[in-house]
Amino acid sequence: MKPLLHIALKSAWNRRLTLGLTLLAITLSVTLLLSVERIRQAARDGFAQSVSGADLIVGARGSPLQLVLYAVFNVGEASNNVGWQSYQAIAADPAVAWSVPLALGDSHRGFPVLGTTPAYFDHYRYGERQPLRFTAGQPFNGLFDAVIGAEVAAKLGYQLGESITLSHGSGPLPGLAHADKPFTVVGILAPTGTPVDRRVHVSLAAIEAIHLDWQGGAPIPGVAIPADMVSKFDLQPKTITAFLLGLHQRSAVFRLQRKIADYRGEPLLAVLPGVALDQLWQTVGVVEKALLGISWLVFAVGLAGLAAVMLASLNERRRELAVLRSVGAGPRHIVFLLVLESLFVTLLGVALSLAVVSVAAWLGGPWLAARFGLSTLPLAVSPGELRLLAGIFAASLLVSLWPAWRAYRLSLADGLIPRL
Amino acid sequence: MSTPALLVRDLEFRWPGDDSFCLRLPNLAVNRKNSLFLYGPSGCGKSTLLNLIGGVLVPQAGHIELLDQPFSQLSASRRDAFRADHLGFIFQQFNLIPYLSVLDNVLLPCRFSAQRAKRVGEPEAEARRLLAALDLDPALLGRPAAELSVGQQQRVAAARALIGQPEILIADEPTSALDAERQAAFVELLLSEARRAGSAVVFVSHDLRLATHFDHSLALAP
Ligand SMILES: Nc1ncnc2c1ncn2[C@@H]1O[C@H](COP(=O)(O)OP(=O)(O)OP(=O)(O)O)[C@@H](O)[C@H]1O
Ligand SMILES: [Mg+2]
Numbered sequence: 001m002k003p004l005l006h007i008a009l010k011s012a013w014n015r016r017l018t019l020g021l022t023l024l025a026i027t028l029s030v031t032l033l034l035s036v037e038r039i040r041q042a043a044r045d046g047f048a049q050s051v052s053g054a055d056l057i058v059g060a061r062g063s064p065l066q067l068v069l070y071a072v073f074n075v076g077e078a079s080n081n082v083g084w085q086s087y088q089a090i091a092a093d094p095a096v097a098w099s100v101p102l103a104l105g106d107s108h109r110g111f112p113v114l115g116t117t118p119a120y121f122d123h124y125r126y127g128e129r130q131p132l133r134f135t136a137g138q139p140f141n142g143l144f145d146a147v148i149g150a151e152v153a154a155k156l157g158y159q160l161g162e163s164i165t166l167s168h169g170s171g172p173l174p175g176l177a178h179a180d181k182p183f184t185v186v187g188i189l190a191p192t193g194t195p196v197d198r199r200v201h202v203s204l205a206a207i208e209a210i211h212l213d214w215q216g217g218a219p220i221p222g223v224a225i226p227a228d229m230v231s232k233f234d235l236q237p238k239t240i241t242a243f244l245l246g247l248h249q250r251s252a253v254f255r256l257q258r259k260i261a262d263y264r265g266e267p268l269l270a271v272l273p274g275v276a277l278d279q280l281w282q283t284v285g286v287v288e289k290a291l292l293g294i295s296w297l298v299f300a301v302g303l304a305g306l307a308a309v310m311l312a313s314l315n316e317r318r319r320e321l322a323v324l325r326s327v328g329a330g331p332r333h334i335v336f337l338l339v340l341e342s343l344f345v346t347l348l349g350v351a352l353s354l355a356v357v358s359v360a361a362w363l364g365g366p367w368l369a370a371r372f373g374l375s376t377l378p379l380a381v382s383p384g385e386l387r388l389l390a391g392i393f394a395a396s397l398l399v400s401l402w403p404a405w406r407a408y409r410l411s412l413a414d415g416l417i418p419r420l
Numbered sequence: 421m422s423t424p425a426l427l428v429r430d431l432e433f434r435w436p437g438d439d440s441f442c443l444r445l446p447n448l449a450v451n452r453k454n455s456l457f458l459y460g461p462s463g464c465g466k467s468t469l470l471n472l473i474g475g476v477l478v479p480q481a482g483h484i485e486l487l488d489q490p491f492s493q494l495s496a497s498r499r500d501a502f503r504a505d506h507l508g509f510i511f512q513q514f515n516l517i518p519y520l521s522v523l524d525n526v527l528l529p530c531r532f533s534a535q536r537a538k539r540v541g542e543p544e545a546e547a548r549r550l551l552a553a554l555d556l557d558p559a560l561l562g563r564p565a566a567e568l569s570v571g572q573q574q575r576v577a578a579a580r581a582l583i584g585q586p587e588i589l590i591a592d593e594p595t596s597a598l599d600a601e602r603q604a605a606f607v608e609l610l611l612s613e614a615r616r617a618g619s620a621v622v623f624v625s626h627d628l629r630l631a632t633h634f635d636h637s638l639a640l641a642p
Pocket of ligand 1: 413435442461462463464465466468469
């Protein structure tokens with residue numbers, strides 16, 4: 001088979017234009033397949049990594065999925081708040097080991113601001129139940145202290161002691177600023193690969209303080225309470241957005257969930273994060289499957305193109321194949337030659353698309369993570385992708401057998417003398 | 421007494437689907453280092469016979485012996501290997517792989533047959549010698565075969581058929597694309613190189629004028 005390698009390469013080079021275009025089609029379609037798979041995986045990993053720790057997430061009654069999305073992933077907004085009294089009543093249940101209130105709504109240069117208590121830094125868990133770590137500083141203590149996530153620090157180049165101001169509302173467009181009450185960065189968290197990296201954490205009292213002279217989402221005209229005066233006011237929050245609960249015993253989770261659902265004070269909802277995520281995957285699963293299906297179809301088009309090019313080239317290659325037979329090549333050599341060529345094109349296409357996807361993940365990953373709360377796109381090939389690549393390889397091997405079989409028939413019919 | 425390089429007995433061949441025989445040949449023998457001129461009208465089965473001798477087709481009856489081996493009884497892949505080791509072919513046209521250089525085309529049999537490569541020792545030097553002996557301008561050696569004239573292509577094909585001194589050289593109307601004057605010169609060059617290589621020659625043509633160059637000649641009945 002060795003003499004054929006040299007000939008296969010020269011022959012392919014001789015038809016480099018058509019083969020090059022086929023290679024492009026294969027590369028693009030495999031790139032599509034790999035990207036869909038990788039983003040899908042990153043979404044799942046990112047979501048699964050972010051929710052470990054809390055046994056229940058509690059918020060105003062509504063869609064469980066929506067609750068998990070805004071409370072954990074900074075995606076979307078709460079339709080209603082939770083009263084402080086309700087929070088205190090439920091957190092006092094004997095089954096509850098710890099509780100962390102969450103107040104959302106403000107932002108800092110596009111990064112969401114989270115009002116919470118120092119308990120957050122003790123109880124929040126990500127990935128394999130890892131606790132949060134500080135790379136510098138400590139949890140907030142003073143009223144206008146802030147703790148920033150790793151990405152906030154990296155993106156904005158913040159160090160300890162940096163003075164920052166928060167804006168009202170969220171999203172990329174800056175809302176009205178709370179410029180009169182600046183915060184000081186007192187802690188920077190280590191990277192987690194979760195939405196925590198993108199948060200600015202302040203105390204609940206601070207959230208209350210910056211909204212003292214506000215009403216209904218806008219500053220009250222003519223009223224301005226300076227920063228050094230706010231401590232004279234009652235900074236106990238009246239409402240929060242949601243809260244996380246950790247239990248002494250997981251077995252109590254359903255009882256407590258029911259109790260929260262039956263809570264008299266206001267309509268509340270408690271969800272098990274894992275269950276809500278399953279619901280998410282059921283919803284998203286259909287879209288995922290559709291995307292993956294479309295990607296496979298595109299890949300099938302690419303393979304059909306490859307087969308068409310190989311079949312079309314057979315007409316001009318009949319002489320070549322007859323010459324090869326006259327110098328001693330058997331039909332199996334001819335089959336080998338054609339399979340080799342198709343496989344070479346697909347393997348090169350797969351290699352190129354792996355390179356494209358890796359470069360794209362490297363360049364675009366942070367943006368995707370920021371925009372959609374995905375975990376950082378993996379650079380390495382996952383087991384799922386390996387299965388995908390094996391499928392691609394098997395499919396192209398099958399398809400390559402078709403022109404090879406035709407070449408086999410032709411070379412048997414032609415013998416040593418090519419017919420017209 | 422020299423042994424036959426090629427021996428055909430009671431050969432019958434019919435194309436699948438045809439009801440009459442395309443070829444019947446009771447007896448044909450070519451001794452080693454001898455040359456045979458085979459002629460017959462167009463369509464009488466000359467090329468078919470060469471495909472049978474090359475082992476690409478198998479007869480329905482009779483047998484073919486090459487170099488004392490029961491060739492037509494060998495397996496298909498053994499016949500392919502035998503063809504690579506012991507046979508050289510030149511056809512009417514389209515002998516060369518267009519994108520390979522002249523030199524690479526000539527060296528093809530040495531790539532497929534270790535035996536032929538061993539026999540020449542230095543394949544590239546031998547290829548250059550053969551091409552020079554066949555009157556090909558050395559400047560053309562690195563050119564792709566597609567850029568040669570038809571006459572040049574036939575000489576390259578002859579060099580390829582002869583490299584590694586195959587015991588049997590088979591030529592299927594190699595001169596029909598050349599003009600009369602160059603036909604004779606080509607046949608002479610081919611035969612002298614075949615003598616040098618010690619190859620038996622089977623030369624097929626419908627042009628009887630060429631018969632005088634050969635040791636024997638035979639008419640193939642339609
Ligand atoms: N692949 C094939 N399938 C069926 N019949 C064939 C095939 N090849 C050749 N034939 C038939 O076999 C007969 C002999 O063909 P062949 O090519 O051997 O003739 P030839 O003597 O070489 O003619 P020419 O001098 O024109 O080259 C013809 O009648 C042809 O129709
Ligand atoms: Mg013929």
